[in-house]
Amino acid sequence: MTTPLTLETLTQSKIHLIGGEKGGVGKSMVARLLAQYFIDHAMPFVGYDTDRSHGALLRYYAGYASPVLADRYEALDTIVESAAEQPGRRVLVDLAAQTHAPLVKWMDESGVLDLADVNGMSIYYWHVMDAGRDSVDLLARLLDQFGARLRYVLVRNQIRGDDFSQLDKSGEQVRAMAFGAQVITLKHLHDPVVQKIDASNASFWSARNNTDKGGPGLGLMERQRLKMWLAHAMAEIDTVPV
Numbered sequence: 001m002t003t004p005l006t007l008e009t010l011t012q013s014k015i016h017l018i019g020g021e022k023g024g025v026g027k028s029m030v031a032r033l034l035a036q037y038f039i040d041h042a043m044p045f046v047g048y049d050t051d052r053s054h055g056a057l058l059r060y061y062a063g064y065a066s067p068v069l070a071d072r073y074e075a076l077d078t079i080v081e082s083a084a085e086q087p088g089r090r091v092l093v094d095l096a097a098q099t100h101a102p103l104v105k106w107m108d109e110s111g112v113l114d115l116a117d118v119n120g121m122s123i124y125y126w127h128v129m130d131a132g133r134d135s136v137d138l139l140a141r142l143l144d145q146f147g148a149r150l151r152y153v154l155v156r157n158q159i160r161g162d163d164f165s166q167l168d169k170s171g172e173q174v175r176a177m178a179f180g181a182q183v184i185t186l187k188h189l190h191d192p193v194v195q196k197i198d199a200s201n202a203s204f205w206s207a208r209n210n211t212d213k214g215g216p217g218l219g220l221m222e223r224q225r226l227k228m229w230l231a232h233a234m235a236e237i238d239t240v241p242v
Helices: 006-012 027-039 058-059 075-085 100-108 112-117 133-149 165-170 171-180 190-198 204-209 222-236
Strands: 014-019 047-050 065-067 091-094 121-127 151-157 182-186
Touching: 014 075, 014 100, 027 047, 027 058, 027 091, 027 121, 027 133, 027 151, 027 182, 027 204, 027 222, 047 058, 058 065, 058 091, 075 091, 075 100, 075 112, 075 151, 091 182, 100 112, 100 133, 112 121, 121 133, 133 165, 133 171, 151 171, 165 171, 171 182, 171 204, 182 222, 190 222, 204 222
Parallel strands: 014 091, 014 121, 047 065, 047 091, 121 151, 151 182
Antiparallel strands: none
């Protein structure tokens, strides 16, 4: 079901934190998809990358992203200030592994959630998950910390495995949904396609449309697989009031 673009959706500033704490679950892939979604839908946004060494937003969407240090309050303050500066702006934050603790400390000691409510901003936490037990345990910890105070999007990332039985049996997804969480699925994308896109530092738009030798070098059928995967991924994001 596609979320309609209401006046509130278009004029309310929103902060999208792309997390999951665990490394290698696909957080940066989701951040890149959201960046491309905002571009495709002409939604004004700014991106922040907390990964000092392999920042994906800085690599693939350099014109929209800036680095931010998760261990400095002054740097993290920029996230909220960017959302407040322009009504309707989206702020996209790609959280590197091991940034959850300083982020939570900043949010708690700065009253970020209360400030967002007062100023009419929404904060979304995209919990990106692989099929492992660690992702379930991290989700439980996230829900224990914030309860219903955050808007959650659970991303079942099949690129990192498609057996989510541990999550289903744990009851944590049900608990998250009781807090209003939305659940989306990111299908598996053929590994060679992912590798070629990553090797060329290409945006998804470039990878989908660029047939030049200087591009990712995807063959006709590889571009077709990418187009189908992107169509499904964007339809999943459509269900979230981004």
